[in-house]
Amino acid sequence: MAVQISKSTAQQIADTVKEVCGYDINFIRPDGIILASTDPDRTGEFHEIGARAARTGQTLEVSGNESFPGSRTGVNMPFSYHGETIAVIGITGEPEDVRKYANLARQITYLILREQEFDSAQRDREARTGYVIRSLTEGSRISQPFLSAFLKEHHLPETAPYRTVVICLDGGYAPACHGAAGQKIRQCLSEGGGFYTFLYPDRYIQILPDKLWNVNSRVYRDLAEAFPGYMSIAIGSRETLRRQNISYNNALLALSSAQGSYREYDALDIEILLGSLSEKNAQNYIGKTISALSGKEKHLLREYFSKDMSLKKTAEALFIHKNTLQYNLDKIHTLTGYNPRRFRDAVILYIGLMMEENPPSGR
Numbered sequence: 001m002a003v004q005i006s007k008s009t010a011q012q013i014a015d016t017v018k019e020v021c022g023y024d025i026n027f028i029r030p031d032g033i034i035l036a037s038t039d040p041d042r043t044g045e046f047h048e049i050g051a052r053a054a055r056t057g058q059t060l061e062v063s064g065n066e067s068f069p070g071s072r073t074g075v076n077m078p079f080s081y082h083g084e085t086i087a088v089i090g091i092t093g094e095p096e097d098v099r100k101y102a103n104l105a106r107q108i109t110y111l112i113l114r115e116q117e118f119d120s121a122q123r124d125r126e127a128r129t130g131y132v133i134r135s136l137t138e139g140s141r142i143s144q145p146f147l148s149a150f151l152k153e154h155h156l157p158e159t160a161p162y163r164t165v166v167i168c169l170d171g172g173y174a175p176a177c178h179g180a181a182g183q184k185i186r187q188c189l190s191e192g193g194g195f196y197t198f199l200y201p202d203r204y205i206q207i208l209p210d211k212l213w214n215v216n217s218r219v220y221r222d223l224a225e226a227f228p229g230y231m232s233i234a235i236g237s238r239e240t241l242r243r244q245n246i247s248y249n250n251a252l253l254a255l256s257s258a259q260g261s262y263r264e265y266d267a268l269d270i271e272i273l274l275g276s277l278s279e280k281n282a283q284n285y286i287g288k289t290i291s292a293l294s295g296k297e298k299h300l301l302r303e304y305f306s307k308d309m310s311l312k313k314t315a316e317a318l319f320i321h322k323n324t325l326q327y328n329l330d331k332i333h334t335l336t337g338y339n340p341r342r343f344r345d346a347v348i349l350y351i352g353l354m355m356e357e358n359p360p361s362g363r
Contacts, residue, residue: 005027005086005087005109005113007036009112009116010027010035010036010087011027011037013025013027013105013112014026014027014036014038015038016108017101017105017108018038020101020104021098021101021104023074023093023098023101024037024042024091024093025037025038025089025091025092025101025105026038026042026047026090026091026092027087027088027089027090028050028053028089028090029087029088030051030054030085030087030088031051031054032046032048032051032054033045033046033047034047034050035087039092047088047090049062049076050076050088050090053076053088054078054085054087054088056078057085058078059075059076059077059078060075061074061075061076061095061099062076063095072092073092074090074091074094074095075090075091075093075098075102076088076089076090076102077089077091077102077103077105077106079109081110081113087109089102089106089109090102091105126197129150129195129196129197130197132147132150132195133196133197133205133207134197136207136242136244136245137164137205137207137248138245139245154194156209160209161210161238161239162194162207162209162210162238162239162241162244163207163208163235163236163237163247164205164207164235164236164244164247164248164251165192165204165206165220165233165234165236165251166205166233166234166236166248166251166252166255167185167189167203167204167206167231167232167233168203168231168232168234168255169181169202169230170202170229170230170231181230184223184226184227185204185223185231188219188220188222189206191216191219192208192213192216192219192220193208193209194206194207194208194209194212195207195208207241207244210238213235220262224262225261225262227261228261229261231261232261232262233263234254234255234264235251235263235264235265235266236249236250236251236254236265237250237251237265238266247265251265253265253268253271254268254271256358256359257271257358270351270354271354271358274351274354274355277355285351285352285355286355286356289338289351289352290349290353290356293332293335293336297328297331300318300325300328300329301332301340301349303317303318304340305350305353309340309341329341333345
């Protein structure tokens, strides 16, 4: 099927060339009908010399002493694309004066069609990539021949293990995905390998071979560190290509954990357990353990656990006397019913704090 020039594109080219040269321009279909013209009255007319130029594939010039129906003095130059004549460019005026402008119009037309063709192919590639990623991360059915052809096009193996990477932008920062931040993200994803897509309004998803992630993991860390507070990056588990829905869900679990702007599912431990809980069960647990504590008391507990329950180190970190710390721990015991100095009770309180920091995504 031959490429076609739209009426709006033809009119745009005609108007542009006329601004340069001052002569009227006609875009003529191969059947001789004028598709677009800088002389509005001529649009839709039959142009005999234009039809003849399209039929013969030769440039035909009309001088002042010749007469053809619908034709005026000027140059009528066939325009071919991919080996087929798809239009004739006519320019009104003495051939010696206007010949070069007909060539200019032909060159502009070629460049515009090439750009449109490239954009169309790029959109098609992006659509196919988005379809593959959605199918794999949602666990939907996807044709094996289609998937195999897609992987071959991207020079990727079918049997190697893969990982899903999720890059999530803060809601207020999402518009920057089309600016400097978006450029850095796309550069990172391109360097990382595999294939990726953007899910409006705030999320990039990439699937890449585990081998490539091992080589380029530093690139993702650097990207996360470049946009602290604005961007979160999570790496899913190592799975077969057909099980990337598991890797994707594990990346989301890592994303929901309070582990900084860069998170790996493989580095999680208790967060895996917490992520499997329902929101209702998590709220019930928090209500039974730490809900009676103030923000200051929760902070003291977190510091206490981060210092391996050492009274000395915790008191030093909080700049308080050891006796003051013990008083506060006793108060927490009274408020919750759990003694932070006892290992079992401490674990119960610690899990409560973790649940509050890593709430379930809502099951």
